[in-house]
Amino acid sequence: MTPVELTKCDSASPFAKGGLRGISTAQPCAIDVRGLNKHFGDKHVVQDLSLQVRQGEIFGFLGPNGSGKTTSIRMLCGLLTPDSGAGQCLGYDVIRETAAIKRHVGYMTQRFSLWEDLTIRENLDFIARMYGMKNRTQAVNAVLLKLGLEERRNQLAGALSGGWKQRLALAACMMHEPQLLLLDEPTAGVDPKARREFWDEIHQLAAQGISVLVSTHYMDEAERCHKLAYIARGKLLITGTIQQVIASQQLVAWEVSGDGGLQALAAQLRALPAVEQVTAFGSRLHVIGTDAAQLDAALQPFRQQSAFQWEQIDAGLEDVFISLMERHTRQQGAT
Amino acid sequence: MTLGASFARLWGIAMKEFIQLRRDRLTFGMIVGIPIMQLLLFGFAINSDPKHLPTAINVQDNSVFTRTFIRSLENTGYFQILQQVQSEAEADRLLAEGEVQFVVNIPPDFSRQLVRGERPAILLEADATDPAATSNALASLVSVGQSVLNRDLTGSLAKLRPTDAPFEVRIHRRYNAEGITQYNIVPGLMGVILTMTMVLMTGLAMTRERERGTFENLLATPAKPLEVMVGKIVPYIMIGLVQMTLILLAAKFIFGVPFQGSLALLYAVSLLFIAANLTLGMTFSTIARNQLQAMQMTFFFFLPSILLSGFMFPFRGMPEWAQVIGNVLPLTHFLRLVRGILLKGNGLVEIWPHVWPIVLFTVVIVALGAKFYKRTLD
Numbered sequence: 022m023t024p025v026e027l028t029k030c031d032s033a034s035p036f037a038k039g040g041l042r043g044i045s046t047a048q049p050c051a052i053d054v055r056g057l058n059k060h061f062g063d064k065h066v067v068q069d070l071s072l073q074v075r076q077g078e079i080f081g082f083l084g085p086n087g088s089g090k091t092t093s094i095r096m097l098c099g100l101l102t103p104d105s106g107a108g109q110c111l112g113y114d115v116i117r118e119t120a121a122i123k124r125h126v127g128y129m130t131q132r133f134s135l136w137e138d139l140t141i142r143e144n145l146d147f148i149a150r151m152y153g154m155k156n157r158t159q160a161v162n163a164v165l166l167k168l169g170l171e172e173r174r175n176q177l178a179g180a181l182s183g184g185w186k187q188r189l190a191l192a193a194c195m196m197h198e199p200q201l202l203l204l205d206e207p208t209a210g211v212d213p214k215a216r217r218e219f220w221d222e223i224h225q226l227a228a229q230g231i232s233v234l235v236s237t238h239y240m241d242e243a244e245r246c247h248k249l250a251y252i253a254r255g256k257l258l259i260t261g262t263i264q265q266v267i268a269s270q271q272l273v274a275w276e277v278s279g280d281g282g283l284q285a286l287a288a289q290l291r292a293l294p295a296v297e298q299v300t301a302f303g304s305r306l307h308v309i310g311t312d313a314a315q316l317d318a319a320l321q322p323f324r325q326q327s328a329f330q331w332e333q334i335d336a337g338l339e340d341v342f343i344s345l346m347e348r349h350t351r352q353q354g355a356t
Numbered sequence: 357m358t359l360g361a362s363f364a365r366l367w368g369i370a371m372k373e374f375i376q377l378r379r380d381r382l383t384f385g386m387i388v389g390i391p392i393m394q395l396l397l398f399g400f401a402i403n404s405d406p407k408h409l410p411t412a413i414n415v416q417d418n419s420v421f422t423r424t425f426i427r428s429l430e431n432t433g434y435f436q437i438l439q440q441v442q443s444e445a446e447a448d449r450l451l452a453e454g455e456v457q458f459v460v461n462i463p464p465d466f467s468r469q470l471v472r473g474e475r476p477a478i479l480l481e482a483d484a485t486d487p488a489a490t491s492n493a494l495a496s497l498v499s500v501g502q503s504v505l506n507r508d509l510t511g512s513l514a515k516l517r518p519t520d521a522p523f524e525v526r527i528h529r530r531y532n533a534e535g536i537t538q539y540n541i542v543p544g545l546m547g548v549i550l551t552m553t554m555v556l557m558t559g560l561a562m563t564r565e566r567e568r569g570t571f572e573n574l575l576a577t578p579a580k581p582l583e584v585m586v587g588k589i590v591p592y593i594m595i596g597l598v599q600m601t602l603i604l605l606a607a608k609f610i611f612g613v614p615f616q617g618s619l620a621l622l623y624a625v626s627l628l629f630i631a632a633n634l635t636l637g638m639t640f641s642t643i644a645r646n647q648l649q650a651m652q653m654t655f656f657f658f659l660p661s662i663l664l665s666g667f668m669f670p671f672r673g674m675p676e677w678a679q680v681i682g683n684v685l686p687l688t689h690f691l692r693l694v695r696g697i698l699l700k701g702n703g704l705v706e707i708w709p710h711v712w713p714i715v716l717f718t719v720v721i722v723a724l725g726a727k728f729y730k731r732t733l734d
């Protein structure tokens with residue numbers, strides 16, 4: 022299956038070297054890479070990755086664990102060298118100009134990777150020094166204030182809870198005012214309130230023209246992105262806006278609700294060839310298929326049963342991703 | 357990038373290491389504890405010139421000559437006569453059980469043969485399992501044999517005085533006239549302690565970042581390999597100097613080692629030696645995948661350093677190939693530098709032949725380290 026490409030960037034990136042904003046009215050590309058490949062041993066971890074992220078865009082990067090998200094992000098910021106492929110990040114070549122990319126990109130690692138035996142303030146101060154920032158103290162103070170870290174500035178990073186660690190990591194990667202943020206599962210293990218605040222912050226940054234590539238597992242977060250990409254086993258399966266992604270799969274969905282016997286019903290429904298997936302949500306089931314007529318016919322006998330209420334609904338992102346994933350797995354199994 | 361920016365980053369890394377070191381109680385304790393503990397332990401324990409070695413005598417001939425001989429044996433300080441044995445079998449047993457180190461056998465007709473000018477033989481049996489322990493004692497025996505009986509051979513016996521011996525062996529020790537082992541061991545320990553702690557501590561420096569995952573963050577910043585390496589080394593240079601000062605103080609006030617040469621020169625060569633070991637540790641650190649590997653590499657280097665540098669065994673006694681290896685090691689040259697400066701009062705001109713090999717070593721190792729430093733996570 023070839024990836025469905027719904028995003029196109031202007032071929033000549035208007036990003037001038039040094040990160041000057043383009044004069045062109047067309048939206049410039051913050052990330053524009055094509056055909057990136059990465060092997061670890063004989064494992065082909067990222068296959069022919071092509072990705073375009075525009076300036077000011079929040080781009081969601083989704084996919085199951087081990088699908089190659091982290092590896093892709095590391096290739097974008099010069100921490101891993103692609104085996105093949107080419108492209109640009111902020112107008113800098115991803116192979117040759119990694120030093121410049123590092124200066125202008127903020128990268129937040131999946132695992133907390135600041136120094137646990139340094140305090141919040143010392144961590145930020147160190148990072149500021151590494152970026153050679155002129156007004157270091159001022160910048161550190163500003164970011165402490167902005168992310169509400171002021172009170173805890175003298176706490177050791179190792180003693181912070183997940184939410185505060187994540188804030189500190191965000192502070193550290195945005196202090197040098199990068200034009201592109203690469204955030205690798207920034208909200209894993211963070212409580213819902215902190216997650217919401219985090220996303221508010223991301224939207225504010227995007228509004229200032231900063232581009233954000235963020236990998237996540239959460240569907241509610243995916244829905245807050247301007248664009249999405251879904252990767253499975255190293256292959257980019259789809260990119261586009263939420264609407265485009267959902268529309269492209271043309272899924273038909275039914276919701277079944279009822280008080281008892283849902284488990285037994287689910288087992289029966291799964292056996293039907295027209296049914297692609299059946300997912301349980303508490304006292305509801307989502308039944309997904311690709312062919313509306315076939316699904317309708319197959320479900321007809323079940324809809325007669327009075328114990329359950331049936332309703333046709335719009336397929337959600339999650340349904341689309343699971344469907345994509347299963348179809349990909351089936352194809353891989355076939356070859 | 358300008359040199360100034362580079363230096364600012366380098367300093368940033370040094371500051372960070374300082375803070376982390378300060379919070380790491382165990383390491384901090386090691387820095388002060390290891391040199392003091394080792395110094396006291398080895399400084400007092402190692403003695404390559406042991407005296408008062410247990411000796412048994414098997415005297416079959418009781419005469420003025422034998423009594424004189426035995427008294428002068430004791431006077432050398434090496435032999436402590438524990439007992440008189442009656443038979444060869446008993447003597448063998450004592451030696452075999454390690455009860456005594458030596459057995460002196462004086463044959464029954466010793467005096468008669470001596471007077472007749474037949475040059476009788478005294479048999480000294482030595483437990484030579486540890487050659488180092490007995491060699492000095494045996495050497496002292498030669499002079500005893502040469503001169504001891506002169507006083508007793510008087511009158512008509514004077515012609516028997518062994519003046520016709522082809523030569524007389526005289527042991528003349530220079531620089532350490534009394535042969536006090538500590539004068540040699542303590543400066544040597546300085547090199548050994550610095551080698552161990554310096555290589556080990558920086559050996560862990562980079563692998564620790566990798567194991568904790570912080571290396572990824574460091575890599576994502578614009579910091580360059582050389583800035584990181586040198587920045588991480590700076591705090592340890594100061595630690596090395598602190599350790600050295602501790603050892604020097606102990607050398608002077610506990611062991612009474614003489615300070616003949618220039619203290620400034622000593623600090624200068626020590627700085628060089630510390631830098632050599634730190635860069636080596638840093639290079640190990642860039643090659644090793646984890647802290648355990650870095651530790652193994654350190655010990656892989658530490659063993660030949662101890663064994664082939666002349667610290668453990670006399671350098672000139674080693675076979676050619678071992679001397680070649682030894683000459684590559686910084687410790688070999690540092691030992692000669694410290695002993696030269698402290699005990700002989702050597703100046704820059706005399707020590708130069710041992711300075712440049714350390715400089716060369718350091719430069720090569722830095723180059724290797726910069727080459728192996730991983731700029732990516734590949």
Ligand SMILES: Nc1ncnc2c1ncn2[C@@H]1O[C@H](COP(=O)(O)OP(=O)(O)O)[C@@H](O)[C@H]1O
Nearest residue numbers: 061066084085086087088089090091092093733
């Ligand atoms: N340094 C590495 N060496 C070997 N295999 C790796 C390495 N990093 C990642 N992988 C493998 O590559 C695959 C993709 O990993 P990753 O990019 O971390 O996925 P994701 O971030 O989507 O969970 C996984 O199977 C992982 O085991």
Ligand SMILES: [Mg+2]
Nearest residue numbers: 090091092131
């Ligand atoms: Mg990942």
